[in-house]
Amino acid sequence: MNYRSYSDLSNLIKNKIPMFQSKNFDLIVGVPRSGMIPAYIIALHLNKKCCDVETLINNYPLKTGSTRNAKNDIKYPSQAINILLVDDSICRGTSLANELSKIPAELKVKITTLAIYSSERERSDVNLYLEYLPMPRVFEWNIFHHNVLERSCFDIDGVLCIDPSEEQNDDGEKYIEFIKNAPSLFLPTGRINCLVTSRLEKYRPETENWLKKNGIKYNSLIMLDLPSKEERQRLGAHATHKAEAYKKLGLDLFYESERNQAIKIHELTKKPVYCVDTNEMFTKGSIYSAIYGSSGVRKSAIFNMIKTLPIPLYKSLRFFYRLIK
Incomplete structure (x- = not known):
C-alpha cells in the first residue's frame, strides 16, 4: 500500500519549483476537489493567481488576498497565456479528461496538464506528472473516504472517536x-469491512x-471476549x-x-497498517519507518552509530537496510 501525506505532497512540489518557474505559467487551475490542494501550493510558491475549473470556463474575476499581489496583473482567466491545470493524481485518466471536455477550445490550447502522482511511468493522457506512484495507493486527504474502506479493519477508540x-x-x-x-473523531464516508476493537464484548450494545x-x-464488529479490563x-x-x-479476514x-x-499488528501480519496518531503507513519498510518516524531518532545519528560497528556487522546492517528500503 503506497501512501503520501500532505507533507510529502508539499515537499515534492517544492523540489519541482525550478521546473514550474521555467515554464512561465501565469495561471494555475485546480481540478476540484483534490486538485485544488496542489494547485494552491504551486500558485503560492510561484506567486501566481489560482482558480478552479468553473471560474476558468465562466471567466469569473480572479480573486487574490490582500497581503500580497500576484506577479502578473491578470484580472480574468481569459487573459492568461500559459495555464497549468492540476490534479492530485491520475490513474485511468477519466477525471482529467472529463474536466478538459468542459473547457472551450480557445482556452484548451493554452493549457498544460499536470498530475502530481501517476499510476503509470509512461502515459499520453497528461502532459506532466511529478512522481510515479503505483496502485494500490491512498493519500492523507482521502484515506477516510477511499474505496479501500471496503477491504479494511478499523480500531474504534482514537480513530472513530476520541480515547477515554x-x-x-x-x-x-x-x-x-x-x-x-x-465525541466522534474521523468519520469515514463509505462502509468499513470490519471494526476490530479491544473494547470488551460486554459493551457491545452501547458500542x-x-x-x-x-x-x-x-x-462486522469484533470485540474482546474477556470478563474485565484487568x-x-x-x-x-x-x-x-x-x-x-x-x-x-484477509483484508488489505x-x-x-x-x-x-500499529507496528506490532504489522509485524504479526506483514500487512499494511495506518497509524492515525502519527500519520504513518507501516508496510514492508516498517522497521525503517519505526526508526526514522516522527517519534524516532534522527537518521544521521543512527548512521554515525552504525559506522562505529565492526566492518562485518556494519556491512550486514547496510545490506539489510537496502533490502527493506
Missing part, C-alpha cells in the same frame, strides 16, 4: 457513559448504538487480538490509533 480519559476508563458506569456519548447514532456503516491488561492482548482478526489495510500497536 483515565478517569472515564473505569470499566464501570463512567466508561459506559463515555461509550454512549464519546453498536454509538456507531448507529454516528452513521458509521460496517459489516484481565485484558494482564494478557496484553490488544495488538495480538487485532492482528489475528486482520490476518484471518488496518486503521490503528496507537503507534506501538
Whole structure:
C-alpha cells in the first residue's frame, strides 16, 4: 500500500519549483476537489493567481488576498497565456479528461496538464506528472473516504472517536457513559469491512448504538471476549487480538490509533497498517519507518552509530537496510 501525506505532497512540489518557474505559467487551475490542494501550493510558491475549473470556463474575476499581489496583473482567466491545470493524481485518466471536455477550445490550447502522482511511468493522457506512484495507493486527504474502506479493519477508540480519559476508563458506569456519548473523531464516508476493537464484548450494545447514532456503516464488529479490563491488561492482548482478526479476514489495510500497536499488528501480519496518531503507513519498510518516524531518532545519528560497528556487522546492517528500503 503506497501512501503520501500532505507533507510529502508539499515537499515534492517544492523540489519541482525550478521546473514550474521555467515554464512561465501565469495561471494555475485546480481540478476540484483534490486538485485544488496542489494547485494552491504551486500558485503560492510561484506567486501566481489560482482558480478552479468553473471560474476558468465562466471567466469569473480572479480573486487574490490582500497581503500580497500576484506577479502578473491578470484580472480574468481569459487573459492568461500559459495555464497549468492540476490534479492530485491520475490513474485511468477519466477525471482529467472529463474536466478538459468542459473547457472551450480557445482556452484548451493554452493549457498544460499536470498530475502530481501517476499510476503509470509512461502515459499520453497528461502532459506532466511529478512522481510515479503505483496502485494500490491512498493519500492523507482521502484515506477516510477511499474505496479501500471496503477491504479494511478499523480500531474504534482514537480513530472513530476520541480515547477515554483515565478517569472515564473505569470499566464501570463512567466508561459506559463515555461509550454512549464519546465525541466522534474521523468519520469515514463509505462502509468499513470490519471494526476490530479491544473494547470488551460486554459493551457491545452501547458500542453498536454509538456507531448507529454516528452513521458509521460496517459489516462486522469484533470485540474482546474477556470478563474485565484487568484481565485484558494482564494478557496484553490488544495488538495480538487485532492482528489475528486482520490476518484471518484477509483484508488489505488496518486503521490503528496507537503507534506501538500499529507496528506490532504489522509485524504479526506483514500487512499494511495506518497509524492515525502519527500519520504513518507501516508496510514492508516498517522497521525503517519505526526508526526514522516522527517519534524516532534522527537518521544521521543512527548512521554515525552504525559506522562505529565492526566492518562485518556494519556491512550486514547496510545490506539489510537496502533490502527493506
